Amino acid sequence: MIVIMQQHAGSGPTDTVVRRIEGAGFGAHVFKGAERDVIAVLGAGEPGSLRDALLAVSGVERVEATTRAYKLASRDVLPGGTTFAVGGAQVGGGLLVVVGTARPQPAGRLIALAQAAKGAGAELFWVGRGDDGELRHDLVGALGEIRSTVGLPVLVDVWDPGEIDRLSRHADALQIPSLQMQDAPLVRAAGQGDRPVFVARGPSATIEEWLLASERILQEGNRKVALVEQGVRTFETAVRAMLDLNAVAVARRLSHLPVLVNPSLAAGQAEIVADLALAAAATGCEGVILDADTPDVDGAASHRQALPVDQVTSLVPRLKRTRAAIAG
Secondary structure (H helix, E strand, O other), X not given: OEEEEOOOOOHHHHHHHHHHHHHOOOEEEEEEOOOOEEXXXXXXXXXXXXXXXXXXXXXXXXXXXXXXXXXXXXXXXXXXXXXXXEOOEEEOOOOEEEEEXXXXXXXXXXXXXXXXXXXXXXXXEEEOOOOOOOOOHHHHHHHHHHHHHHOOOEEEEOOOHHHHHHHHHHOOEEEEOHHHOOOHHHHHHHHHOOOOEEEEOOOOOOHHHHHHHHHHHHHOOOOOEEEEEOOEOOOOOOOOOEOOHHHHHHHHXXXXXXXXXXXXXXXXXXXXXXXXXXXXXXXXXXXXXXXXXXXXXXOOOOOOOOEEHHHHHHHHHHXXXXXXXXXX
């Protein structure tokens, strides 16, 4: 059940609605919009008597039923969409360009890559941790230097609930990698923290399961949540994973949460990343995450899916123009 307040009804009627919901044994979660509040009723049952009691409150415009398992993540509660800041970067409302690396790098190389990424047009720097999630001491130190010296906010992968406090002290946002999307203790702990959380869709997760993972974070009180599509497992062997742009379009229709796309992790090969990134921008997604690298002495990146930074430099304006074209 969702309660939609009248425009500019004020906090008094909203507080009354919350008290009546909680008095009936349900939970209440308030979304404060620019013009009106929306209250999601949490719990099973939602009897008609509660609906009637809420409609009787002065300032209530309407009460709508919902059968979706994810109430807080539903676009019904925030039709205008969610926006939030990560350091100086804005998530939602436009196309955010995130550049970084999926694989662990020595601290010096990581800082050099961040400097190059900023020059290429990155607004947020992503620090991935490979397939095993090793948390090296030099990586933690590099996060702070990237923020202070390079001047880019940092998004870092988090693999375990015990890492959250430490990483939150050195990074601006946390990403739950795809393989940890259904790790309930990790998801809940991220929701209890004060850093924005990016939820990468699991390789076999349905759209609803993806949204339910974000719902758990919202239930813990963290409102700064974004979704990341980075490919799902199929029978195809020519690419690492199948980038699911259907899911991007559906998630943006069903949920108010910003949706970003990581074409690099889906492709597994740099040659097609630009094409996939441009296609993602054309869906209206709120951000693109690119795996990049500074070339070695032979001119090649250190891993196959990483774009050389000079290619990122030329790709970023094309992404922005594509997003602007569909917005106009």
